[in-house]
Amino acid sequence: MWKRRHAYLISFVVAGIAILPWGLLQPRLLEDARNFVFDSFQRLAPRIYDRDTPVRVVGVDEESLAALGQWPWPRTRLVELVTRLRDLGAAAIAFDFIFAEPDRSSFENVLQSIPDGRPRDELIRNLAHVETNDQSFARAIGAAPVVLGVTLTSSEGAQPPQKAGFVMAGDDAKPFLTRFFGVVAPIPLVAEAAKGLGATNWIPDHDQIVRRVPLLCIASTYIAPSLALEALRIAQGETTFILRSSNASGQTAFGRQTGVNAVKVGAFEIATGAAAEVRPRYAGMNPARDISAVKVLRSRVDRAEIEGRVIFVGALAAGLGDVRATPLEASVPGVEIHAQILESIASGSLLFRPDWAPGLEFVVAFVSFVSIMTLLFMTPQLFSIFVGVIGVAALFCGSFYLFDREGLLLDPAYPSATIVVGYLVGALTLWRLEQNAKQHVQRVFGKFVAPAVVDRLMKNPERLVLGGEMRELTVLFSDLRGFSALSEGMSARELTQFMNDYLTPMTDAILECDGTIDKYMGDAILAFWNAPLDVPEHPRRAVMAALRMRSSLDEFNRARAADARKAERPHQEVRMGLGLDLGACSVGNMGSIRRFDYSIVGDIVNIASRLDGACKMFNTDIIASGAVRDAAPEFAWLELGEVIVLGRSTPTSIATLIGDADYGRGAEFMEWRQAHEAMLLHYAGMRFDQAAKIASDLAKTAPSKMRALYIGMEARFSALGEARSPGPWSPIWVLGQK
Numbered sequence: 001m002w003k004r005r006h007a008y009l010i011s012f013v014v015a016g017i018a019i020l021p022w023g024l025l026q027p028r029l030l031e032d033a034r035n036f037v038f039d040s041f042q043r044l045a046p047r048i049y050d051r052d053t054p055v056r057v058v059g060v061d062e063e064s065l066a067a068l069g070q071w072p073w074p075r076t077r078l079v080e081l082v083t084r085l086r087d088l089g090a091a092a093i094a095f096d097f098i099f100a101e102p103d104r105s106s107f108e109n110v111l112q113s114i115p116d117g118r119p120r121d122e123l124i125r126n127l128a129h130v131e132t133n134d135q136s137f138a139r140a141i142g143a144a145p146v147v148l149g150v151t152l153t154s155s156e157g158a159q160p161p162q163k164a165g166f167v168m169a170g171d172d173a174k175p176f177l178t179r180f181f182g183v184v185a186p187i188p189l190v191a192e193a194a195k196g197l198g199a200t201n202w203i204p205d206h207d208q209i210v211r212r213v214p215l216l217c218i219a220s221t222y223i224a225p226s227l228a229l230e231a232l233r234i235a236q237g238e239t240t241f242i243l244r245s246s247n248a249s250g251q252t253a254f255g256r257q258t259g260v261n262a263v264k265v266g267a268f269e270i271a272t273g274a275a276a277e278v279r280p281r282y283a284g285m286n287p288a289r290d291i292s293a294v295k296v297l298r299s300r301v302d303r304a305e306i307e308g309r310v311i312f313v314g315a316l317a318a319g320l321g322d323v324r325a326t327p328l329e330a331s332v333p334g335v336e337i338h339a340q341i342l343e344s345i346a347s348g349s350l351l352f353r354p355d356w357a358p359g360l361e362f363v364v365a366f367v368s369f370v371s372i373m374t375l376l377f378m379t380p381q382l383f384s385i386f387v388g389v390i391g392v393a394a395l396f397c398g399s400f401y402l403f404d405r406e407g408l409l410l411d412p413a414y415p416s417a418t419i420v421v422g423y424l425v426g427a428l429t430l431w432r433l434e435q436n437a438k439q440h441v442q443r444v445f446g447k448f449v450a451p452a453v454v455d456r457l458m459k460n461p462e463r464l465v466l467g468g469e470m471r472e473l474t475v476l477f478s479d480l481r482g483f484s485a486l487s488e489g490m491s492a493r494e495l496t497q498f499m500n501d502y503l504t505p506m507t508d509a510i511l512e513c514d515g516t517i518d519k520y521m522g523d524a525i526l527a528f529w530n531a532p533l534d535v536p537e538h539p540r541r542a543v544m545a546a547l548r549m550r551s552s553l554d555e556f557n558r559a560r561a562a563d564a565r566k567a568e569r570p571h572q573e574v575r576m577g578l579g580l581d582l583g584a585c586s587v588g589n590m591g592s593i594r595r596f597d598y599s600i601v602g603d604i605v606n607i608a609s610r611l612d613g614a615c616k617m618f619n620t621d622i623i624a625s626g627a628v629r630d631a632a633p634e635f636a637w638l639e640l641g642e643v644i645v646l647g648r649s650t651p652t653s654i655a656t657l658i659g660d661a662d663y664g665r666g667a668e669f670m671e672w673r674q675a676h677e678a679m680l681l682h683y684a685g686m687r688f689d690q691a692a693k694i695a696s697d698l699a700k701t702a703p704s705k706m707r708a709l710y711i712g713m714e715a716r717f718s719a720l721g722e723a724r725s726p727g728p729w730s731p732i733w734v735l736g737q738k
Contacts, residue, residue, distance in 0.1 A: 028206070033413040035205060037396075038351075039327035041403045046328055047283040053343050054235075054309045057290045057335055058085070059316030064294040071320060075103040075133035077297070079140040081313070084296050086144035089307030091235035094147040094227050096200060096314030096322070096335040099186040103133040138193035147196035147230045150185045152219050157182030159222040160191045164233060165240040166223055170248025173216075176259035176274050178203060180219040198230030200334070202324065203277060209325045213341055215263050216243070216276040228341040229265065231310045236266035243276070244269075258355055270345055271352050279351035280344040281407065282328045285336060290316060312339045353409040364395070365415040369422045376423060388423050392416045471531050473585040473600060474542040474628065476515070477608040478506070478549065478578040479524035481616070486572060499523065502556060502574070509548035513541045518599050528600050531587040539582050539631035546578055546622050547660055579611030580624035580657075582631055607652060610645030614735055618656065619708035626653030636664030638676050641683075643733040651732045656709070672702065679713070684731045688721035 058081070060071055068077065085093050131139070141148070150160060160183055178201070185191050203212045215229045225233070225241060233241065242264040246257050259274025272278055293313070295301050314335025315322040322334040344350045368391060375384040395412035402408040480486065480502070487495050503525070507517060510527045514535045518526040527545075529538035557573050564571035585602030611623045618640060629637050636658040642651040663669055675694055682691035692714050699710035720729075 030414055030417075031205075032207075033417070034411045035207075035209070035211065037399070037411065037413045038211070038403070038409055039209070041400055042282055042327040044400070045404045047281040047340075047344065047347070047349050049283040049286045049288065049343075050347065051288045053289075054091070054346060055289070055339050055342050056305060056309050056311050057316070057333075057339050058293050058296055058311055058313045059290050059333070059335065060314070060320065061290070061292050061316040062319075063292045065317055065319075067294045068297070071315070071317075072104075074105040075099075075137040079133075079136050080297055081293060082137075082140045082144050082146060084299070085306060085311055085313075088296075088301070088303050090145065090311045091308050092145045092147060092196075092231045092310045093141075094149075094196075094198060094231035094234075094310065094312045094338065096149050096227060096312060096338060098149045098151055098184055098200070099137075099190050100184055102187060103137070105133065134187065134189050138189045141190065141195075142193035144195075145234045146194050147198050147227065147234055148186045148190065148194040149200045149227055150183050150197050150224060151200050152180035152217050152224055153182050153184055154180060155182045157184065159183055159220065160185035160188075160197055162222065163194070163196045164225060164230070164238075166243060167240055168243045168245060170245035170261075171257045171259075173243045173245045173260045173276065174218055174223070176245070176257075176276070177216050177218040177223070178214045178275050178277070180217060183219050183222060183224065196230040196234045197224065198227030199224040200227050200338075202337075203275075204324075207325075209327060210337055211327060212273070212277045212279055213337070214275060214277045215270065215272060216241075216260075226338075226341070227312075228338045228345070229263070229270075231312070231338075232268060232342060232345065233265045235310050236268075238266040241265050268345060270350065273353065274355060278341065278345070279353065279409065280337070280341045281349045281351050282326050282340055283343065284328045285332060289336070289339060310342055312342075314338070349407060351403070351407050351409050357410055361411050361414050365418040368395075368415045369418040372419045372422045384423065388419050391419055469586070469588055470584050471587050472583065473531055473587060473602075473604065474529040474539045474580065474582045474631075475585065475600065475604050475608040476510070476527045476529075476542055476546065476578065476580055477524065477605070477612045478576055479522075479612060481575040481577055483523045486574065501559075505552035505556060506549050509552050510545045513545035513548065514538075515542065515545055516598075526600075526605070528585070528587070531600070532598065537632075539628050540635075542580055543624070543628065543632045543635055543657065544660075546580060546624075546657060549576070549578065550621060576621055577612045577615035578622045579608040579614070580622070580628045581605075581608040581611060582625060582627040583607075606647065607645060610647070610735065611652075611654060614643060614645065614654065617712075617733070617735060619712045620656045620706065622657040623654050624657060626655065629653075629655045634661040634664060636660065636669050636673075638673060639680060641680060641731055641733060643735055645735050658706070672698070683717060686720075686729065688717045692717035692721060 060073075065071065082093060180201075185197065186194070191197060199214075199217050201214060201217055202210045203214055204210055205212075213226060213228075215226050217224045217226075229241075233239075243260055244262040244264065245260050248261070260272050260276040263270050263272055263276060270278060291301055291305060296306075312335050314333060316333050316335070318331075323331045324334050324337055326332050326337065372384065372388050372391065375387055392412075395416050399410050399412035402410055487498075490498060502523070503520060506525055510517060510525070513529075515527045515529050516531060518528060529535050529542045535541055553574065553576050560574070561571045581604040583602070583604040585600050585604055587600045588598065590599045590601065607625060611625065614623050615621055623640065624637075629635075637655040638658055640654045640656055642653050644651050658664070658669065675698060679691050679694040679698070682688070682694065695710045695714035695717055699707045699714060702710060
């Protein structure tokens with residue numbers, strides 16, 4: 001568990017450093033992701049165009065150019081256009097053109113191309129009292145509610161006249177406005193005549209998509225309203241803009257200067273960003289919005305299409321080059337954007353990103369990040385995936401709902417990114433932790449536990465925490481008899497080969513029966529069953545392993561005998577002792593934090609070791625406690641009575657294992673066991689001579705491997721029978737050695 005907590009802290013810090021600062025630093029990548037989301041929202045739910053909106057575009061389109069000639073047109077034609085629009089009742093006429101130069105087609109400019117001489121002088125005298133085209137244009141716009149375009153630039157230049165007044169409430173708004181150095185304005189004659197001058201500038205993002213438009217810009221001391229805002233002022237007959245900034249009445253910013261909050265003109269109070277910019281909600285191009293200029297000039301326009309509306313005059317023909325990109329369309333005439341800004345203002349459809357949005361998004365992101373990281377480490381992985389997906393979906397759905405219903409722009413991308421990054425880093429950390437745990441399991445248990453058990457354990461590596469648990473185990477302890485004598489005369493290489501040849505089949509026998517090898521101690525083996533995972537009927541599995549070890553030892557001896565015959569050297573048979581016990585034991589990772597092994601500790605380990613030693617006294621190879629015998633009664637057992645092993649004061653019931661369950665049901669074994677039990681009854685009744693007689697008979701009839709058992713018992717019984725007075729006596733065998 002400490003590793004999991006450690007992994008949680010590491011992944012929390014790593015993922016937090018990787019993603020959380022985005023909300024504070026606002027890198028371009030985050031801005032791009034945010035723009036993509038907001039653009040997608042606009043494409044999913046664009047503003048629905050309303051034909052009754054008080055905005056129209058009179059365009060210099062392909063039809064007009066084909067009928068009236070290439071652009072620019074003579075100002076006399078524009079006079080005619082302004083007059084027609086005024087007569088049709090236009091509330092405001094906003095030109096998305098900058099008349100920064102005199103009309104080249106006007107007669108005074110044509111005269112400049114005539115060579116000096118009497119004809120030229122005569123023309124000048126005759127035309128001296130005739131209006132120039134620019135004068136005619138100035139007179140026409142002076143008689144109509146006309147707004148002309150200006151463009152603010154990075155180069156210094158003369159400033160046009162200020163057409164509107166500005167009243168500021170709260171902090172000075174000028175430092176927050178988008179700043180330029182100069183203004184490209186209409187020629188003074190025309191600029192003076194216009195009712196208003198409006199800036200045509202955008203604030204394009206680095207991908208050149210127009211998402212934000214400043215309602216107010218500044219060049220030196222000149223404040224320029226946007227073309228759309230100025231047209232709205234003229235349409236209402238207003239003379240003044242009111243700027244509401246931070247710390248104005250009702251606009252508390254706790255003393256901080258946060259910029260412009262709103263711009264008021266007439267009946268409209270427009271919420272803005274800090275730089276007085278707005279975000280139009282685009283409706284896309286619609287033929288109902290556009291009117292060809294030639295139709296106006298040739299009186300083919302219904303008065304209802306013009307009267308009381310704000311008319312934007314601009315270039316619709318693609319060849320004129322005035323095109324922009326919007327979230328909805330890659331190529332839109334610039335005049336269309338001005339019109340859609342005013343449509344959004346008039347319909348209350350502007351999008352708004354409040355100044356508290358980044359702070360809220362950071363809080364939501366932090367809470368989301370902490371939640372997904374905690375869930376990932378505290379709950380099943382599938383559940384955390386489900387919650388993460390639901391969380392991301394909820395963020396996007398909630399953000400889209402606020403966009404569609406309230407026009408609020410709250411970014412779901414950044415909080416969602418914290419969920420995704422947090423989950424990926426956490427999942428990767430958990431995966432690595434799991435891989436390390438599996439590698440540890442494989443490393444610790446791969447050679448000592450059955451492969452099926454290892455596979456199950458690798459799926460539950462949490463079972464291998466430092467410390468132990470009390471479990472009922474079956475413990476096996478075995479070693480070789482006379483190992484010192486066996487190894488005498490062997491070289492180190494021969495001894496190593498001998499041990500490998502012996503331990504390999506013994507290990508296989510244990511692992512094939514789902515046992516766990518605790519450790520090798522020279523020629524000794526300590527193994528157990530029912531840990532680290534549950535092993536059903538583990539006493540039976542341990543008994544089966546003991547029988548297989550006996551069989552493997554026979555094979556080992558036959559192979560060594562064959563090798564000895566080939567080498568023409570003497571052969572010494574290898575004998576084994578094996579003890580089995582069953583009971584509660586502490587099992588787990590024993591050691592320190594830095595180094596530990598999976599092992600067992602408990603009294604039954606000592607008993608199993610002592611029962612292995614008891615095999616020497618009884619001249620048999622497998623002895624089990626009564627608990628093991630009772631748990632696996634179907635095997636062929638022969639009772640040996642009770643013994644007190646070294647280091648204990650209480651007796652332990654023991655039995656020797658003869659064969660498997662099939663052998664135990666045979667008639668031969670049943671007769672043998674009957675005689676054996678009769679021998680023990682005589683022994684317990686102190687009828688030592690009768691007990692010795694049965695032991696002598698069994699020594700002649702029992703299988704060859706068991707004859708030593710009865711030879712030893714006959715000797716003990718005979719010694720007791722020859723003693724004149726056994727004194728205080730008990731049938732319990734006392735083992736004075738290991």
